[in-house]
Amino acid sequence: MDETHENDVTLRSGMLDRLAAMRGRPLADDVANVMMVVPRHVFVPGAPSSEAYGLGAxxxxxxxxxxxxxxxxxxxxxxxxxxxxxxxxxxxxxxxxxxxxxxxxxxxxxxxxxxxxxxxxxxxxxxxxxxxxxxxxxxxxxxxxxxxxxxxxxxxxxxxxxxxxxxxxxxxxxxxxxxxxxxxxxxxxxxxxxxxxxxxxxxxxxxxxxxxxxxGFIPMKGIGAMPEKNVPLGPGPDLTLRIDDAQPVTPALLQALDSEATLEWTDVVAPWAWTPEQDFWLATLPGFCRVFVNAEAVAAGRIPRAKDPWGAWGVYSGASLAYLAARQVDGTDQMPMLQVGACGFGPEGAGLVRLLTERVSAWQEHSAGGVEMTIEARPHSSAPLPGEDAALLVVDKVDHVFVVTAALTATSVEV
Ligand SMILES: C[S@@+](CC[C@H](N)C(=O)[O-])C[C@H]1O[C@@H](n2cnc3c(N)ncnc32)[C@H](O)[C@@H]1O
Known part of the structure; x- marks a missing residue:
């Protein structure tokens, strides 16, 4: 074994050790074996070895x-x-x-x-x-x-x-x-x-x-591409709604930020305010969307901070919208304990805030033991699946209807 090769082997085993530590469990043997054999740097020529054998894309x-x-x-x-x-x-x-x-x-x-x-x-x-x-x-x-x-x-x-x-x-x-x-x-x-x-x-x-x-992945190009719709609101824009699956938007929504904000807090406090599969639970609400809040608008006091700067979950309806907010109540910078709330705008803003806060509180209570999701895809030509009308989420796309169920593993209760 020459020196370069020996060095590569060390880099690959280092990458696999860090990967196993990050996941908190070892890789499947066959996958670890092939990742130990194939030199990743050959496929990213020009990248320094810290990147070629780092844990990022x-x-x-x-x-x-x-x-x-x-x-x-x-x-x-x-x-x-x-x-x-x-x-x-x-x-x-x-x-x-x-x-x-x-x-x-x-x-x-x-x-x-x-x-x-x-x-x-x-x-x-x-x-x-x-x-x-x-x-x-x-x-x-x-x-x-x-x-x-x-x-x-x-x-x-x-x-x-x-x-x-x-x-x-x-x-x-x-x-x-x-x-x-x-x-x-x-x-x-x-x-x-x-x-x-x-x-x-x-x-x-x-x-x-x-x-x-x-x-997460780079989106598909070509005939299967389906971009999400971005709806900018307010000067700046102060806030951008990202909407998927062709959900409709009325022009009145563009004026939503002209009203006063409503802000309410739940009793939910968690590290980074994270709860497993909560996003799918919220996605069952009509008008589910992602909300990007402009940091400058927050700093200028025009709009309350969103729970996630990379896109907080929210809902919109007619001329109103609401999104999840968070504030640090304990913990450290590395592991902040965040309290979850919601902020709303427009004539139905307060109602949408209540919808979000009640839903977050309910999921926190029910999902504590873990959640197991199942997704089924059926062609339009086939009949609805047994229990489809009671599923967590049904999304109708061009080629398939997707049916999502989430079983609560601790109690085995379907939601
Ligand atoms: C995350 S990269 C794939 C990584 C790759 N498997 C590797 O081992 O390096 C995603 C790739 O999918 C390609 N892609 C996107 N849409 C595609 C399509 N419709 N058909 C084929 N390739 C597509 C992109 O151009 C991009 O190169």
Whole structure:
């Protein structure tokens, strides 16, 4: 073993140790083994080794507006998806979103010489780079295709595993059609603006989740792209509403900030004000949205601070809106104990504040023992699922209807 190689091995094992410490549990053996074998730096040439073997995503391509258009996903995200996919030797695998080619190289090891890996990349320059990295590493059996992954790659299918490594808004019919019997598709799915990585298996005419994990991804491009709508309010703008799933907005909403704010606090106090799956519980409210509050408007006293500067959960209705607020009541800067409240504007602002605060308090009480989410996807042509009308959330998209249920694990009560 030469010195450089020995150094790489140390860097890779360091990355895996930090990853296991961050997650509080070891990686699945097969995933740890392949991540120990494949040198990540070969796939992000030019990145310093602290980044190539760090725990963050490495952005490799930007668009004209300074928004990332391709990256090597964070190692924790890559490992988590591979664990959900449970890839086995001899399988045929389709990846959508080749990016740097790193995940495709890991997949090539997992399927071995008797399996196959096809990876599709939308951006031609990114696909060229992926091919180059895979060749430099020696993974020449991986097939890199330039195209729109929403259409799949029927010529190489059917696939035992399909992994989508860009954020999807719907499940493309081609992925279901190209899935082999007993196959599994793993994708980051956006529902009402909330993203979960879902491992789906076939169930009747549709799909049913076998695992659901919270994470974030670069959104899908091409025919499967579905941008969220941003609604700026007030000068600055002071506040921006982000709305998903084609929920309607009336022009009167644009004047909501002209009214006085209503602010109310709950008894809920938690580290970072975080409660598991609370976002999906709030997403059941009509007019659910994400609210970005401008820090300058907060500093100038024009608007109360939002719970999360990167987007607090909120609701809107007609000419009114409300969003979650938070204030530190205890703890430290590293682990602040935040009290949750809500702030509202417009004629129905106070009512919307009450809706949010009551919902937050109820979830805090009911979810204390843990929550297990299940997501089902059924084509429009099939009949509603048994119990669909009592589900936590039903979201009707172009190709599928998504049905979300959340079982409270401590009490086994469906909500
Ligand atoms: C987070 S990166 C993927 C990381 C990659 N798997 C790796 O190991 O480096 C997401 C990639 O998906 C690509 N992408 C987005 N929409 C796509 C589509 N419709 N078809 C194929 N690739 C797409 C993006 O261009 C980007 O390169």
């Amino acid at each position: 490495v952005v490799t391509h930007w668009d004209g507006q300074g928004v990332p258009r391709s990256s090597a996903s964070a190692p924790g995200t890559v490992a988590g998806m591979l664990e959900q996919a449970q890839v086995r030797p001899g399988q045929r695998v389709l990846e959508i979103g080749a990016g740097t080619g790193y995940n495709a190289a890991l997949l090539a090891h997992l399927v071995g010489a008797s399996g196959s890996v096809t990876t599709i990349e939308y951006d031609a320059d990114v696909a060229t780079a992926a091919r180059k990295h895979l060749d430099a590493y020696g993974a020449d059996r991986v097939r890199v295709v330039t195209g729109d992954g929403t259409l799949g790659a029927a010529e190489d299918g059917p696939f035992d595993r399909i992994l989508v490594t860009a954020g999807a808004w719907d499940v493309a019919p081609a992925w279901v059609e190209q899935l082999a019997p007993g196959g599994r598709v793993v994708l980051p799915l956006r529902l009402r603006g909330l993203t979960r990585v879902v491992a789906f298996e076939r169930d009747g005419a549709g799909l049913r989740s076998v695992s659901v994990v919270e994470d």
